[in-house]
Amino acid sequence: MKENYEAVLNHLLFHKSLISEEDDSTRIDRYLHMVEEIDKGMHIVVDDPFEKSIAAMFELVIEHQFDPWDVDLREFTKMYLKQMKGGGYVNFVVAGKLVLMAWSILKLQSEEVLVWAEPPREREEYYFGDWDLDPTVYQEPEDLDFTHAVLNRSDPPVMKPVRTQNTRPVTLIELADAFDEARKEADLQMKIDELRSKSRKQVPHDFVKKVHMENLTEDISVTWKRLGKFDGQAVPLHNLYNHDIWDRVTVFVSVLFLAMMQKVRIWQRKFPHGEIMVKTLTESEDDIVRFSEEEIQNDLTQEKLAVV
């Protein structure tokens, strides 16, 4: 269970290592400090690594680092109950503090729900009034003026125009085309499922243990450095690893992590044995729209890969 706590720490450390020098890293330093404090038991006295990892996760949400809706409190409750039943020993002080933290997250979640459930107001001058605008966010004084003006006026500056909403019946040709497409997609989906379950059977039983023994953060950093040599170009995955099978696995797993962090984009040229391509996402805003047709067509395969 200690891995959970370390995963949070590693996650933060890795993000820190990715931040360029010009970027302000004070924020992430603060979170690191906070996690270390939790480790030292300054926030709450927690010795158990399992409880420590839950506390760290909760704290990050409460500190607005993560979206409260990304935390499934039910799952945490189930895990915690299981742990308590299995362990036999319960530290009620720690349990109480965890409940308080869970409650804070529930409150954050419900606040969002409340905002949505509120009936539209006639005037909203003070709708955003409880938020102090932080002037350091703005580069130009008029930017602050704009934000102020938008938040304080009763109506938003933009509205969805009212247009007609005519619909027509689906034609038989459309239905047949949709069926044809659906069949092909379903075939692909089921083939992937089959390959996945086959691969799972081939993985040695102690694989998970071995992976955990590796230093994931370091692996990802090494892969990231190798990618850096290609100057943002799309690279076939095999150019990133040497002939060693473990190096292959390490690079593949690291690339998946980088994709999850939206640092790179991966896609496969042709399913299921085509070349896997990796591309570093760069700073330019055009990057997202500049992807070639090939990449877009392979989106589906890429999504499948991302969930392997």
Add this chain to the structure above:
Amino acid sequence: MEKDAIVEAALFCAGRPMETEEIAEGVGLTLEEVKASLSSLVKDYSSTGGAVEVVKMGKKHVMQLRGSYAKRVMGLAEARIPKDLLKTAALIAYHQPILQSHLQKMVGQRAYGHVKELKEMNLILTRAKGNSLELTTSKSFPNYFGIDATNREDLRKWFQEKVQGASP
């Protein structure tokens, strides 16, 4: 703002036949004002000879395309069922009776949302089977799409022909 234009806006916005009371409530005018505006709108629209008309249907009024134009431009309207949902509907019709769990293997997580939507449209029927739901098409399915089939077997055959007729 002209009263006639306000009532015109209401008809354009609603896109369906509305009673005088509903319009009056929606835009904050009196019944008499709305009635007067409606009858002048009917007249104005019929005199311009444009593609759009305002007509009285029983107690209700509606803004719509003149019939002769509707046919010509119908193809430009959006299809009533979005493509993704249509794909799922086709798979159910072809594989029926099919378990929802099996459908999920074919189309992924969105299966659940789609089943709910298709059921609300009365296009499919569901019944509990084991831990999953068994899905079949409803009687309205062929009607809705204009397929000449009176039972599920014929419907399945219609889709089957599409598979065999398709180029390899």
Add this chain to the structure above:
Amino acid sequence: MEKDAIVEAALFCAGRPMETEEIAEGVGLTLEEVKASLSSLVKDYSSTGGAVEVVKMGKKHVMQLRGSYAKRVMGLAEARIPKDLLKTAALIAYHQPILQSHLQKMVGQRAYGHVKELKEMNLILTRAKGNSLELTTSKSFPNYFGIDATNREDLRKWFQEKVQGASP
């Protein structure tokens, strides 16, 4: 059938911004005929002072309710977008590219939910930057809101004029 009326019918029926080519294909007229009809429709609708307008947005034309009327009949329209979501959309469009963490400083915790929602509506794009997300508007943003802007800089200017150029 008059050509102008056919193009008018097409715009009424589609209810979305359409390029000249799409209209021409849909109704079976030449590009030149459609172009001529569109420009006369824009003129005609603006001169009558009714509730409906035909406007040009970039390469596309659309028929919609004049903004001043939209508010009055909003209750009759199907779905409404919450005002605070629209405000967040405006802030992103003006400040783009903007970090989600900055947005959160402006509008608070609801930033997360709003970003998710706007992304699901295909109105914004997100990508990782540092330990936050960088937000920009998508290509559909101006179309969706009926703003005549073809790039992000024009969009920014539109909002600037709308908010800061407006009466205090």
